[in-house]
């Protein structure tokens with residue numbers, strides 16, 4: 167069967183936007199208000215002739231800040247249980263957060279490969295605090311702009327490189 171890639175990350179970092187770009191259809195629900203992806207969404211995708219499956223683990227992303235850590239732990243657990251490769255997505259406009267660190271701590275314990283994407287890097291220049299993402303200890307952070315379609319190929323290269 168096809169390798170499975172799970173996309174994990176805080177609400178509003180752009181998981182569903184990335185998912186829709188890669189799948190080429192608006193499958194996942196993107197909302198300007200944080201907290202509104204309704205389902206865990208699955209679709210099949212292809213890069214450089216390599217077929218794989220993608221899940222957006224966003225699930226029912228709660229708007230209330232208190233439940234976000236629990237939601238993220240559940241996402242990370244789903245990814246570690248089911249995926250062959252995990253795409254951990256963060257928000258380069260927001261910078262590194264405590265919730266990012268907590269998920270990274272879980273993901274570091276899996277034997278599965280994790281690719282670290284820093285989304286919302288919409289221009290060629292990296293912000294000074296981009297390098298903070300190295301502190302997560304899960305490798306090189308890859309800049310991405312899902313909105314502007316920048317860096318998507320590099321992310322996909324990294325993902326299929328782990329199959």
Ligand code: GDP
Pocket residue numbers: 175176177178179180181182183184195196197198199200201203224227285286287288310311312313314
């Ligand atoms: P999710 O909650 O992680 O699934 O995030 P969404 O994909 O729903 O996106 C949340 C918000 O971030 C939406 O307003 C998107 O348009 C916006 N967004 C997604 N990717 C980018 C990006 O690369 N750059 C910028 N500036 N905004 C983005």
Ligand code: MG
Pocket residue numbers: 181182183194195196202203222224
């Ligand atoms: Mg979503």
